[in-house]
Amino acid sequence: MPLKIKKPMPYQRIKPQDDCMREECGVFGIYRADSGVEPAEATYYGLFALQHRGQESAGIAVAKNGQIEYHKDMGLVSEVFKNGLEALCGAQAAIGHVRYSTTGDSHIANAQPLVISSKKGQIALAHNGNLINAKELREELENSGAIFQTTIDTEVIASLIAKNRNDGIIEAIKKTVSLLKGSYALVIMTPEEVIGVRDPKGIRPIALGKIDNSFVFASESCAFDTIGAEFIRDLRPGEIIVIDKKGLKSYQGMGETNTALCIFEFVYFARPDSDIDGISVHKARERAGARLAITNPVNADIVAAVPDSAMPAAMGYAEQSCIPYKKALAKNRYVGRTFIQPAQGKREIGVNVKLNPLKRNVHGKRIILVDDSIVRGTTSKRIVEMLKLAGAREVHMQISSPPIKFPCFFGIDTPSHDQLIGSKNSVEEIRKLIGADSLHYLSIEDLLKTVEGAACNFCVGCFNGEYPEDVSNLLKCGKKNSLDK
Numbered sequence: 001m002p003l004k005i006k007k008p009m010p011y012q013r014i015k016p017q018d019d020c021m022r023e024e025c026g027v028f029g030i031y032r033a034d035s036g037v038e039p040a041e042a043t044y045y046g047l048f049a050l051q052h053r054g055q056e057s058a059g060i061a062v063a064k065n066g067q068i069e070y071h072k073d074m075g076l077v078s079e080v081f082k083n084g085l086e087a088l089c090g091a092q093a094a095i096g097h098v099r100y101s102t103t104g105d106s107h108i109a110n111a112q113p114l115v116i117s118s119k120k121g122q123i124a125l126a127h128n129g130n131l132i133n134a135k136e137l138r139e140e141l142e143n144s145g146a147i148f149q150t151t152i153d154t155e156v157i158a159s160l161i162a163k164n165r166n167d168g169i170i171e172a173i174k175k176t177v178s179l180l181k182g183s184y185a186l187v188i189m190t191p192e193e194v195i196g197v198r199d200p201k202g203i204r205p206i207a208l209g210k211i212d213n214s215f216v217f218a219s220e221s222c223a224f225d226t227i228g229a230e231f232i233r234d235l236r237p238g239e240i241i242v243i244d245k246k247g248l249k250s251y252q253g254m255g256e257t258n259t260a261l262c263i264f265e266f267v268y269f270a271r272p273d274s275d276i277d278g279i280s281v282h283k284a285r286e287r288a289g290a291r292l293a294i295t296n297p298v299n300a301d302i303v304a305a306v307p308d309s310a311m312p313a314a315m316g317y318a319e320q321s322c323i324p325y326k327k328a329l330a331k332n333r334y335v336g337r338t339f340i341q342p343a344q345g346k347r348e349i350g351v352n353v354k355l356n357p358l359k360r361n362v363h364g365k366r367i368i369l370v371d372d373s374i375v376r377g378t379t380s381k382r383i384v385e386m387l388k389l390a391g392a393r394e395v396h397m398q399i400s401s402p403p404i405k406f407p408c409f410f411g412i413d414t415p416s417h418d419q420l421i422g423s424k425n426s427v428e429e430i431r432k433l434i435g436a437d438s439l440h441y442l443s444i445e446d447l448l449k450t451v452e453g454a455a456c457n458f459c460v461g462c463f464n465g466e467y468p469e470d471v472s473n474l475l476k477c478g479k480k481n482s483l484d485k
């Protein structure tokens with residue numbers, strides 16, 4: 001009897017913003033100064049190291065024989081380049097991008113690097129961040145005859161550079177950045193050079209490295225380790241660095257004294273093996289855990305982490321409190337930050353697929369469970385339930401950052417204000433909602449102590465509503481972003 005093939009169930013990609021803050025992009029760039037490095041290959045591995053910053057699309061553009069060529073598509077780096085890099089090899093320079101989008105506009109047209117041609121030649125551009133005045137700038141450009149192919153603010157930056165290019169690429173970039181408001185770490189490539197740019201407030205990170213004689217840019221220093229490059233330094237807020245066959249040249253643009261590096265890079269986004277503006281991400285997280293132990297001591301049998309990003313903080317808590325660190329939750333390593341789930345599936349199953357309690361470690365125990373943040377609270381509630389079902393006697397949640405009360409306008413995907421559990425509930429109300437026996441957060445002051453000595457000041461806008469730029473217009477009309485990212 002022939003087998004009956006059932007009609008396949010409709011599948012949907014579950015975006016991970018359901019219950020967490022999401023970084024949006026990672027950028028990488030390299031100019032080959034000697035034959036020891038293959039730019040396309042270095043960029044491929046660099047993007048792999050930055051994959052945690054965006055999993056929806058990936059792309060590499062190369063400068064080869066005076067032309068820019070590129071390949072980009074939806075998916076992870078390994079999926080987008082599954083057929084190899086051959087067509088991109090042999091280039092002088094390369095830039096790359098991994099992207100996570102905030103809205104439904106997650107399609108190939110918005111993947112980066114963005115390559116545009118004008119009468120002054122081609123440029124490729126990769127952007128991490130978000131412009132808060134992109135809509136106005138786009139309207140002005142459209143009124144003067146510009147036509148846009150995408151809905152991303154990166155195209156606004158590319159159009160402005162193309163428009164201002166009469167006096168050379170550096171002048172064009174300087175003129176362009178003087179018009180931009182918001183956050184941006186950019187890598188820009190022409191057939192002759194690669195240029196790294198950091199916004200004047202330093203909201204998004206970008207670092208400079210070197211492999212042999214070739215200079216490299218990356219959103220995070222962990223990408224340098226992956227390709228065997230040495231970390232040189234972070235770009236200064238407002239700095240523009242050009243790398244080409246003559247070497248490296250730095251132009252200090254409109255850097256500001258009231259800098260505002262996104263502190264969430266340390267709380268959650270960045271990889272623990274990265275250093276940003278002089279601070280080790282891992283160490284900052286350990287210090288956050290230790291501060292929690294000092295400010296919110298709790299009697300318990302074990303300290304555990306919600307894997308993976310809260311592990312350094314849990315270790316810091318355990319060390320400071322002398323309570324043993326144990327694993328309470330096992331994580332399915334094969335579930336990425338996005339995963340596919342049947343459309344009819346229950347959302348809670350998502351948490352069960354990712355995490356499972358280690359019953360022997362938690363049964364009968366009083367657990368201090370450390371997490372980096374609570375966004376909507378649905379995941380925390382599910383995890384507490386899960387541990388209690390596995391026999392935990394008490395679950396005390398310790399959060400290594402303050403309550404998130406406000407959305408981000410600077411390149412991080414947050415739920416709207418009313419969906420943030422911290423925006424309308426007291427700590428005690430949140431504790432009741434998630435079912436924990438106790439709940440403590442780190443204060444803003446203590447969080448800032450974990451990054452003391454950094455080369456920058458910090459944005460803590462999602463905790464206190466004080467942003468590095470005036471966002472009153474966006475707040476009034478309830479918009480998170482001026483354009484899609």
Ligand code: SF4
Nearest residue numbers: 262263408459461462
């Ligand atoms: S509002 Fe929060 S997430 Fe956004 S840049 Fe500031 S600290 Fe980072």
